[in-house]
Structures are given as structure tokens and as C-alpha cells.
Amino acid sequence: MPPKSAEESKRRLVAAAIEVLRTDGIAAMSARAISQRAGVAQGLVFYHFGSVTELIAQACVTATQARVDLHREQFAEAASFADLVALAREVQVAEREAGNVSILGQALAVAQTDAELAVAMRQALDLWREPIVAVSSRLLGAGSPFSGLIDAETFADLLMAAFVGFELTDAVREDGVDDRSFEALEVVAAVLDGLGPVGRRALAATLRRRRTR
Amino acid sequence: MPPKSAEESKRRLVAAAIEVLRTDGIAAMSARAISQRAGVAQGLVFYHFGSVTELIAQACVTATQARVDLHREQFAEAASFADLVALAREVQVAEREAGNVSILGQALAVAQTDAELAVAMRQALDLWREPIVAVSSRLLGAGSPFSGLIDAETFADLLMAAFVGFELTDAVREDGVDDRSFEALEVVAAVLDGLGPVGRRALAATLRRRRTR
DNA sequence: GTCTATAGAGGGATAGAC
DNA sequence: GTCTATCCCTCTATAGAC
DSSP states (O other): OOOOOHHHHHHHHHHHHHHHHHHHOGGGOOHHHHHHHHTSOTHHHHHHHSSHHHHHHHHHHHHHHHHHHHHHHHHHHOOSHHHHHHHHHHHHHHHHHHTHHHHHHHHHHHHTTOHHHHHHHHHHHHHHHHHHHHHHHHHHSTTSTTTTTSOHHHHHHHHHHHHHHHHHHHHTSTTOSOHHHHHHHHHHHHHHHHOOHHHHHHHHHHHHHHHTO | OOOOOHHHHHHHHHHHHHHHHHHHOGGGOOHHHHHHHHTSOTHHHHHHHSSHHHHHHHHHHHHHHHHHHHHHHHHHHOOSHHHHHHHHHHHHHHHHHHTHHHHHHHHHHHHTTOHHHHHHHHHHHHHHHHHHHHHHHHHHSTTSTTTTTSOHHHHHHHHHHHHHHHHHHHHTSTTOSOHHHHHHHHHHHHHHHHOOHHHHHHHHHHHHHHHHO
16 A cells, blocks of 8 residues: 555544544543544654644644634625624534534633643634624724724624633533524624614713713 | 541542642543542542542532632622623632632533533533522513513523633633723623613614514 | 554552551 | 552553564
8 A cells, every 4th residue: 555645644634633522522532543533543643743732733723714714705794783693603503513613612621721732722713713803893893883882802702702602501501502592692683783873872872971980 | 547537538539629620620630630639549539439520520519619609699789780790800800710610611621522521510500500690680680671682591691601711712812811801891781781761762662673573 | 654563651440458 | 438559441652664
């Protein structure tokens, strides 16, 4: 059998790492488990990546990049809070299917006490952050009735944190995906989108009161 | 040396488990590491708890119970959204100090693929959930201008998810605790609390439009 | 570049003395 | 109830053949 190419081996290992993380969890991650699923020798993990941690790090970033690209057009189209919630719901379903958010959550947990993995997780989170900040800027930036209320970057960070936390907490519930959460957010979005001139004036007045206090 | 009591050994093991989880992370959890820090024989982990996982599970629930009790009075006093945000900030600081939210996050990650641990994590989350639902009910329930807008339980679940996600994502950032997030929430809370009659009417009108659509 | 084999450490869990 | 000692397994990482 001719030796496979280096790129092919690395690709298979990265794909296998995601698969193992997805199906068996972070506790089951090992060079043996990953290389076996990849169909390559265990030693290649260290030859190509140096350590298991580094393989996991690269796998998380690579997988996240692919998932973000998948939703890029949808992010570009969202133009209201209702759109944002609908998008969040679609992304939640799609990413739960692919297991990517769960992967991020599990890797994040390890990254709490692993500086090397923390660097990679920051990169992965930044990949999601970029399109989310773009949407948030459209909804909260100049020209919107919420301009100056909340910083788009801060809003995006809160959204992402909630997303990760939702995925982790939801998995330990017995009743599966909690549709009520998204329904509640839909109501909030409808209110925010539907605020007429009167509502906006009241909002502006409240903000003025707060600023001059 | 006289043998210590069973209760004392169990107590020490539980405390040591939390300590190891807090300082070295979930990846370093082992019967050896825990028993060494507890100053007892390694075999006692299995004698008293049956398995390392079960010890971790009980430790998480016990530790969470203690932390929740610590904040109970503050929860009882919160009567506005501003109070809620201020409370969240205090809890965030206190729990970061104690590392309890980080512990929950890491245990939750493992619980994604460990049914036994998932049961314990549901119990731990429910301990936080109870006082949070109580506060949420006061803010969103009958008599409030938001009555019927969002279910208190759903709101509480979202809050908790955001809290866990915030702790996990914040830890991998280079700039530490992001105060801007809480400042942003303070603004939102002030708006919600400060909505006068006009704002509430506008809100009610928006909700009516949505319901009859 | 890929493979097999293995060293060396650490882990879960149990047996049996006290 | 607690301890020490141990079995057996899995893990990371490396060495060396091809």
C-alpha cells in the first residue's frame, strides 16, 4: 500500500477528532481513539500535531470555520430582531445536528485550565463573533432606535455566551430542546421591531433620564 | 492514629474534589488526585462513593447548595430589573471567586456524554433555578407591565444559560471580566424599570398587534 | 510519511490486613 | 472504616523498521 499523503492524514485526523468529541465527549478524547477512527497509526497524531491537545485545538478551529461559512449568507440577510431570533433558531438546530456548539462548550470547559487550548478557543469564538457583530451593528448601530443603548460587540458576546450556555444546560434537561425559550425571544424581538414612534420616544426619554441622573 | 469517622472522610473527599476541579480542572480529576488532597486513602473514594464520577456528582450538588444558600437573602430582596442586574453582578464576582460557576460549566461539559453526571447537574442547576424563578416571577408575573410577555421559568433558564456561558467564554478572553457586559445590562434594566405609562402603553399596543396577527 | 512496538506514567477499581 | 498493596487497563510519547 502506498503511503497516504501528509495532507490526507492530517485531514482525516482532524475529522476524526471532531467525530470522537461529538459522539463520545471530551473525556474520551485520546490519540488512540482518534487515530483508530481516522484509520491511521496512533503515532501520526504526534508526528503531525505534536500533542493531542494541539490536534483538538486545530480541529475545533477548523470545524468552526466550516460551520460559520455555512451560515454566512443567512447572517448577511438578517435585518431585524425577528430575523435574528429566527436565524438563532435555525443555527441552533443546524449546529445541534452537527454538534458544533456542544463541541465548543466541551472544549471551552477544558480550556478553563489549559492555556494552550484557551488560545484556540478564542480563535474559534472569534470566527462566530465576526458575523454576529455585523448583524448586531445593523440592529443597534447608527440609524436604529437603539443606537447608543448597547455596544454591538458587547451584545454579540452576550449572545454567544447565552448560546453556548443554552446548549450545555439544555443537554442535561430531560425534555430536550426547549422551544419555549425561542418563543419567548420571538415575542421580545417582535416588541423591539414593532416599537412605533411613541414607543421609541418613551425609550429615548427613559435613556435621557438615566443619562442626566 | 484512631480512624476518622465516615462522615469526616466523606466531607473531606467532597471538599477536595471541589478544590481539585477548581484549581486543576476537570481533566485532572482522579481518585488519586482527590484523595491525596483530602489526605485520605485512595480506596475510600470507591468505598464511600462507588466511583469517581459519583463523587464529582455529589461534590457539585453539595457545593452548589452551599453557594445558593449564601445568596438567598439577596435573591429575596431583588424587586426590580436594576436589582436583578446588580445581584447578577455580585453573584458573578462572588462565584468567580469561589469558582462555582466554572465548576458547573466544566461538569456540564462532561455531562453532555455522561448520563450519570447529567442527573446530578440537573439537580445542581435546579438549586440555582428556584430562587431565580422566584425573582423572575416578581418581575414578570401578574401585576408587572410584562405580565404574559415571558414565562418566568423560561426567563430563568435563559438567565442561567447565559450565566454559565458567560463564565466559560469570559475565561478564554485575554481581557478578563468584561464589565461592559454588565454595564450594558444595567442600561437595559434601567429602561425596563423606567418605562412610564406611555412606554407601557406602547408596549401593550405592540403586544396586541402581535397577538391578533 | 507511515507503520509497529514499546517504554513509562497514571488511572480505576479491588483484596485483604488492621 | 481505613489503610496499603496490587492488578489490569489506557494513556502519551518515542524509537526504529519500512
